Amino acid sequence: MELFDLPLIWAFIIGFGIIMYVLMDGFDLGVGILFPFAPNEEARDTMMNTVAPVWDGNETWLVLGGAGLLAAFPLVYSILLPALYIGVFLLLAGLIFRGVAFEFRFKARTSRYLWNWAFAGGSTVAAFAQGAVVGSYIQGFETANGVYVGNALDWLTPFTVLTGLGMLAGYALLGSTWLILKTEGRLQAWAYRITLPLLAGVLVVFGIISVWTPFVDDMVRERWFSNLSVIWILPVLTLLCAFQIFRSVRNRYEGMPFVATMGLFITTYLGLVASRWPYVVPPEYTLWDAASAYESQLFLLLGLLFVIPIVLVYTAWTYWVFRGKVRAGEGYH
């Protein structure tokens, strides 16, 4: 009766949702992280305007991913969320603050600086929390009989702090290359100027994480250094992307730095997936262990097959409508 390997299909859907979220909310969180360092208040107006029309659509992927995870892989949901209890709270609080900052900053005059801080602080906390989630996923979780049995702060280790910082730097890089694409003049020059130092920072942190990871987990070490040598194509591709960012910033290309940064994220993500596949709650449970009932996966899949194409078309259309440069003191009307 089970015609398809539904858990596998769902793994692709959720996996796709996660990378869509990281790439898309990544750059608008990145703009928030860079906010306090912007040259002036006018630049901040423009920066926020580059992401204002699309940010909530970007966050839809997180909500879809969260609900989809509960529906398709409840074990992941019910182990990761308790394990990352404090981190989840910080993530949500961060997203709430930056969400309302989008609404209020343009309405406020004398209190505008408060909303600047809400936007920058919320973005930074949310990005760091997401990086820590990735780090704790690499670390693995202490479970017994399908429930988390560790402590509230087990996730907080030097390793996860580093992955949190890595995510901050990575999102900031996505943000700066996005600004190169979407702005011009002084703001764009500033974005060009900070991109290469950010790239250097990202490479340093990613490098340390890569060297550290095999020591954090035996399974990863084994996979990297023994049976699966084809995996090494991914770090090579990552470095090629990094070089492409460097070259395109040097040559003052406008679109390529952003595209190459997305490439950097995608190859890193694939490297992570390849190192852990098919474990979704390392070191114990595979995606088949974590799957919900076949009928439930099927019931929701029918709806999503219909909706995801519409979401993608709508998203593409939104970006098309708001294409082109954003100038100071100008709205899209």
Place this chain on the structure above:
Amino acid sequence: MELDPLILSRIQFAFVVSFHAIFPVFTIGLASYIAVLEGLAFKTENPVWVKLSAFWTKVFAVVFGMGVVSGIVMSFQFGTNWSNFAQASANFLGPVLSYEVVTAFFLEAAFLGVLLFGRDKVPAGLHLFAAVMVATGTFISSFWILAANSWMHTPAGFELREGVIHVTSWSDALFNPSFPYRFLHMALASFLTGGFVVAGVSAWYLLRGREVEANRKALSMCLWLLLFIAPAQAVVGDFHGLNTLEHQPMKVAAMEGNWETSRNVPLLLFAIPDQGSQSNLYEIGIPSLASMILTHEWDGEVPGLNEVPVAEQPPVAIVFWSFRVMVGLGLLMIAFAVTGLILRAGGRYYRNPWFLQGLRFMSVAPFLAVLSGWFVTEIGRAPWLVYGVMTQAESLTPSLTGAMALFTLIGYIVVYGLVFTAGLYYLMRVLYVGLEDRHDEEEHEAERPKRPFSAAHVPFEIDEGDQPRTPANQGGH
């Protein structure tokens, strides 16, 4: 003192959900009102309807924005604080909540933007269509949420395998025994909320002599609506109560403060239920009336709390008093609706200052009624999370400590407190500036469709130019 993660998690969930619930219950009613206004505007081309619709759309935008922000937290709480519940019920709950997200996305993606920003940009017919679709969308959203919630009260269409719920019939599970009553009760509550808020705000404007023609029309519409809806809610509530008696008798026993299964049960007007002694103090009641209402026979037998061990009884006093607050407010609403009808002769309903003042205060009544009704149904379910299947204690995240639960409880209170103080302050600003809409031309730099609040062209701070016209300086009205 030992911190109890169960109590703290229950407080936390109650806090987050209570906070969230007041926004959708208002936007659902308001969306339908806006759709009706748009329909009238389309048909009659009377500019008053456009003016009213434009104003209430702004209010809708702000409340909708706050509702979305406050709602994000809830779906994650199932995982953080109730992971055993999440894991056991995911086969049902996961798809249902996902469908809610998906349908809400449809609504927001396709039609909200057209409703909020499209008035002068799309044909009038399409704008009306968007308004109707947004209103429909709010009901589709609440369909999924109430299906999930009702299922927790009256679970159906499933079987347990190794402690995990497996859905055997999606239609039985979604359209579970209490769903139709709960859905109708909630839908009417939304109309009551929308109606009393619009009536209260219109009354306030009329007291100050602002935009008299439009607000008179709005008030008249609301009073007609409330005249039918408020009594209808009492009838639906009664049916809902009978359904609860059938499926959750202990909840009804707590609502009635009835400790022992017996006949000729009185309807208690006042009592202080005392769980320790399993009896009421200072009882004042109408003999046999509870039996009559619940069984439609004067000597009908009503189940009492003594049918279950004390540990399986809900906290009686909270349920008992919340129920009385809800019913009392409901009766007050009916009284105001009927008074509105009486005052119609000679147009006294928009002139009588006492009535208008009363309506002003009544604008908070539906929110209190919704919250107290929600307390009745949710606290009355205790100690069950899924009635008869899974207790709250079994549902709790095993690794959760009291300290963690307290930390996030305080955290959410602080975050919500800050964010919603700003939100409510802004909403008051929008109401204060009112229908005159002097900010329409002065588009703030780079206001962007896609942010709901952009639909309300009202700055955050008060400036001198904002003073609305008062009867003193407007002369000729």
